[in-house]
Structures are given as C-alpha cells and as structure tokens.
Amino acid sequence: MGVMVVTGRAGRTGSHIDESSTARWSDARVAVVIGAASGVIATTGSWIPSFWGDEAASIMSARRDWASLWALLGTVDAVHGLYYALLHVWIDLAGTSPFAVRVPSGIAVGAASAGLYLLVRRRSTRGTAVIAAAVFAVLPRATFLATEARSLALATAAAVWLTLLLLRLLDAPTRRGWWWVYALGLALAAHLFLYVALLIPVHAVVASLELRRSGRLRGIRIRPFLLAWAGAALLIAPIGVVAVMQRDQIAFRRPHRTVTAKGVLIDQWFMFEALALVAWAFIVVSVAVVAHRREDAWHGNRQLLLLGGAWIVVPTAALAMVAAAVSLGYTPRYLAFCAPAAAIMIAIALAALPRRWMRAVSIAAIAGLAVPVYLDQRTPYWKNGGTDWQTVAEVVSQRARPGDGVVFDESVRPSRRPRLAMHAYPHGFDGLVDLGLVRPYDETGGLWDVTAPLAEVGHRLEAVDRVVVVSRSADGVDADVAALRQEGFGLAERVVLESDVVMVYEREP
Incomplete structure (x- = not known):
C-alpha cells in the first residue's frame, strides 16, 4: 500500500x-x-x-x-x-x-x-x-x-x-x-x-x-x-x-x-x-x-x-x-x-x-x-495503581527455597491478584508448592486458576516447613494466616513493597 x-x-x-x-x-x-x-x-x-x-x-x-x-x-x-x-x-x-x-x-x-x-x-x-x-x-x-x-x-x-x-x-x-x-x-x-x-x-x-x-x-x-x-x-x-x-x-x-x-x-x-x-x-x-x-x-x-x-x-x-x-x-x-x-x-x-x-x-x-x-x-510501578509483580517475584526468589509453599491473596479483583505475579514472572517462583491451587487455569474454560482457602487444603502443609504469603489487601490473607498459625507456623519476615506485602512463615519448633 x-x-x-x-x-x-x-x-x-x-x-x-x-x-x-x-x-x-x-x-x-x-x-x-x-x-x-x-x-x-x-x-x-x-x-x-x-x-x-x-x-x-x-x-x-x-x-x-x-x-x-x-x-x-x-x-x-x-x-x-x-x-x-x-x-x-x-x-x-x-x-x-x-x-x-x-x-x-x-x-x-x-x-x-x-x-x-x-x-x-x-x-x-x-x-x-x-x-x-x-x-x-x-x-x-x-x-x-x-x-x-x-x-x-x-x-x-x-x-x-x-x-x-x-x-x-x-x-x-x-x-x-x-x-x-x-x-x-x-x-x-x-x-x-x-x-x-x-x-x-x-x-x-x-x-x-x-x-x-x-x-x-x-x-x-x-x-x-x-x-x-x-x-x-x-x-x-x-x-x-x-x-x-x-x-x-x-x-x-x-x-x-x-x-x-x-x-x-x-x-x-x-x-x-x-x-x-x-x-x-x-x-x-x-x-x-x-x-x-x-x-x-x-x-x-x-x-x-x-x-x-x-x-x-x-x-x-x-x-x-x-x-x-x-x-x-x-x-x-x-x-x-x-x-x-x-x-x-x-x-x-x-x-x-x-x-x-x-x-x-x-x-x-x-x-x-x-x-x-x-x-x-516507564517506571516500575506505573500500571493499575502501582502493580509491583516484578518486584514481588524478585523478593520471593531471594527469600524462598525449593519446596517451600506459597499462598496468595485472592480477595482483590482479578486484575490485581498477586497470584498473577507467578504467571507473569514464573522464574521467581520456581520450585515452590502452590498450596491453594485446585485447578490450573489452562485446564479450565476461564482466565484464572481455580483456588481454595488454605483451611480447606490444610493437609498440604504437612509437607512444608516454610510458606511464603503474598498479600495485596489489608486483610485478604487473614484466614490463611490463621490456618498457618493453627498448624504451628510463625512470622519470620515481612517485606512491604509498592502495593503488595511478602511474608515468610516458618514452622516453629
């Protein structure tokens, strides 16, 4: 033309x-x-x-x-x-x-x-x-x-x-x-x-x-x-x-x-x-x-x-x-x-x-x-109210170990769920166990993973001694944290980012 x-x-x-x-x-x-x-x-x-x-x-x-x-x-x-x-x-x-x-x-x-x-x-x-x-x-x-x-x-x-x-x-x-x-x-x-x-x-x-x-x-x-x-x-x-x-x-x-x-x-x-x-x-x-x-x-x-x-x-x-x-x-x-x-x-x-x-x-x-x-x-956190998933992936990669569990805040609307950090930057989550996953997104007719609260899949905690929790909302993971504490996990580290918070829980002796 x-x-x-x-x-x-x-x-x-x-x-x-x-x-x-x-x-x-x-x-x-x-x-x-x-x-x-x-x-x-x-x-x-x-x-x-x-x-x-x-x-x-x-x-x-x-x-x-x-x-x-x-x-x-x-x-x-x-x-x-x-x-x-x-x-x-x-x-x-x-x-x-x-x-x-x-x-x-x-x-x-x-x-x-x-x-x-x-x-x-x-x-x-x-x-x-x-x-x-x-x-x-x-x-x-x-x-x-x-x-x-x-x-x-x-x-x-x-x-x-x-x-x-x-x-x-x-x-x-x-x-x-x-x-x-x-x-x-x-x-x-x-x-x-x-x-x-x-x-x-x-x-x-x-x-x-x-x-x-x-x-x-x-x-x-x-x-x-x-x-x-x-x-x-x-x-x-x-x-x-x-x-x-x-x-x-x-x-x-x-x-x-x-x-x-x-x-x-x-x-x-x-x-x-x-x-x-x-x-x-x-x-x-x-x-x-x-x-x-x-x-x-x-x-x-x-x-x-x-x-x-x-x-x-x-x-x-x-x-x-x-x-x-x-x-x-x-x-x-x-x-x-x-x-x-x-x-x-x-x-x-x-x-x-x-x-x-x-x-x-x-x-x-x-x-x-x-x-x-x-x-x-062209700044790192410009999109959608400060999305920081690249930083989340980096922080998780630095603090998690292979075999650790990971839990995400599911309470916010789909475009802000920190779980998407794992799909957008998978290298940061290599080797981690997705504790809340029920059915992966590519096996569904929808856009997103099907998940369950940690209280419903608590038996999965038996195989892990450390859990990384990623939260976007103020109290979006309260129920999951309660389940972790009930199973003997305590907060070991908390990193506040632009929009998300990364927390590491370890099983207490």
Whole structure:
C-alpha cells in the first residue's frame, strides 16, 4: 500500500515549510524513517513497568495449547481471540520477557506513525504530514500503547492504514482485489479490537461527503463502498454477538465505566491536563483556520479536518451511548485508535502558523508537555495503581527455597491478584508448592486458576516447613494466616513493597 500513495498529491496548504531539502526523498522513504524513529521512541523503556492484570491475561492465554485456548474463547475473552492466537505464535519464537511480549506493540506504534504520514501526505503537504506523524508519536496515549501486551497498538496501526486505503479508493478506481483487502482489513481489525468496527461509520461519513462534494455520489460510485462495509459488518457480527453474550466477565468494572469530561477530554489521548489544554486549543484553531480559508489549495486540509473530526466524534459518542446502555462500555484507553485523528487536527493548526519558528516552538511545547508522562509510563510501578509483580517475584526468589509453599491473596479483583505475579514472572517462583491451587487455569474454560482457602487444603502443609504469603489487601490473607498459625507456623519476615506485602512463615519448633 505504501507504493500506491506516492502518487496522491492534493493541493498545497498553509504550511510554508521548505521541502526542497527533502524533495529527493520519496514519501515511502520518509515514512520508513518516521516509522523507525517512532518505533524506537515507543519501545524504549517499554520493558520497565511491571506487567498488570490485562497483560497477565494475554500471556497466560497465549501460553495455552490450541485446544485450551479454544475452550477459553468459548467462555470469555472471545473479543481478544485473534490477538491471543498471534501472541501464542510470537512467544513461541521470542519468549515471554516484558520486552519480547511488548515489542510488537512498539513496532505497531511505528507502523501507525508511518501510515499517518502517508495518509496526511495524500491530502496535504509533506510538512503537515511530518507534523502529524511527529505529534502522534509523542502523544501519551501512543507511547502508552507500546508498554502494553494487548491488541490496542495493532488495532490502531490497522485503523490508520485502512483509512489510508479508504482515501486511495476514493481518489481513483482500482482493482477489485483492493476492495477485498479493505473489507477483510476492517473485519480483521475489529477482531483484534472490537471497537475498531466504529471505523465503518467514520469512513461512511467521510466517503459520502467527499463523493457528494465531487458530484460522484451516484449508485455506481458508492456501491463498492456499501458492499465493502456490508461485507465487513457481516464478518464482524459474530464476534459482536459473542461479546454481548460474554459481557458478564467485565461486570465487576461497571462502577469504573462512567463517562466523564476528564475521561473524554484528557485521558483518551493526552493523559495530562496541561497537554490536553494545549492540544484542544490547537484543535479548535484548526477548525477555525480551515473554516476561514476558502482557497482551493486548502481543500485537502478541509478533507483532513472532516476525517479527523468524524474519527474523534463518532467512536467517542458511540462508546458513551454504549456505556449508558450496557456493561460493555467506556474506558478511555479504548479510544486509543482515535489518537491519530487528534494528531491530524493538531497538525493542521501547527502547519498554518506563518513562521517556521512558531511551528518549531509549538511542536517542542507539545513534546515537552508529553515528556513527564512518557517518563512516568516507564517506571516500575506505573500500571493499575502501582502493580509491583516484578518486584514481588524478585523478593520471593531471594527469600524462598525449593519446596517451600506459597499462598496468595485472592480477595482483590482479578486484575490485581498477586497470584498473577507467578504467571507473569514464573522464574521467581520456581520450585515452590502452590498450596491453594485446585485447578490450573489452562485446564479450565476461564482466565484464572481455580483456588481454595488454605483451611480447606490444610493437609498440604504437612509437607512444608516454610510458606511464603503474598498479600495485596489489608486483610485478604487473614484466614490463611490463621490456618498457618493453627498448624504451628510463625512470622519470620515481612517485606512491604509498592502495593503488595511478602511474608515468610516458618514452622516453629
């Protein structure tokens, strides 16, 4: 697809960036450089934060054999099935270290930046396209994606490249094969992350308005789009039905799914109040500037503004309505695949600034405001309220001996259970006896292990003289500690970590 877009050149815009120094570079080469640079920025330090619950679910699901994975998807997480399957293949090649399982997300962020450059370049100047890709690369939501072993980064890259293909299909008749690629691409992207299906109405708005403006909104011209969207919708429908049927798996999150102004205006893409204020100011400016400029040379930017606006508004409004109606609802990070649209709209405003130094200062200001978030994202305890499982594994490895028992706090919600530290960082628990385990996760149709309180399996203590207890909540292991004391164990050591507490109990003489 990169070759197709080289020939697309819409009218020049208000950017006065001197392109003579890069004229000898093809857009494909510029896109590769941008993608590589963005990928490096995104991937750097991505291995530092501890895994959290959603990532543990990814890793545990990907470790299952194919039969076990299929059984899981029949019960829960079918919406993530394609990603789990891809990750299963990947970890067979690369392993399950934090870097290994997150690097595909970093590569996807780079691919999204490269695709965004080509997308904007199809309608505007090289300067505007470079600015859009650069802004996207430093947006906190984009740099966040690279630290997640989840499907959102891949889905975001798919959204960008599919939108680029939409513009190609709008510009000129093309071979039937590309319509198949477009329809299947939409379906596969939605199977990576269900809400990417909302690109269909976004693309429908953009295509309809563009064809109407050009006088080409006739049956023969719109029919291929309608067929492609209908085909994609048919392929997406089964996973949508299954998602509704499995919605109870996220019922515990309902209190956390309220749509708020902070969630929409800050957390979706900017994640920092000052950056959000500056970014929204530029977005407003882009709307005002494009509305004011009527020259033909600004037609490309008007198209980009329409695309960016629809890409932001339609998915956000849809998720807000879904959150109000059912439990599949709203979480700010779910709108990550709309971050490229925010970058487009910001870039239009920056490119319209009359002086090069103004553009440079503005880009530097955005990057500068994003740096604290970027650095914070790459600290050990950044995820999910201070998840510290990497440190838990290290502490347990230092203090436990082969044959010791281990007990975990099961009282907190699934994504925070310290038991997941054992699955995310198994090296720290080598040789330990999981005293509470009844049935391992990969022998169930659910995501997690089946466990029992220590009081119900107290006979297992007969074979151990030391027990490591890992707790997240204040009193989540009180019953287990009582069972240990009843069997003659006393507290030998207690280590308080960022969120968890590791305790070592030894059998008293």
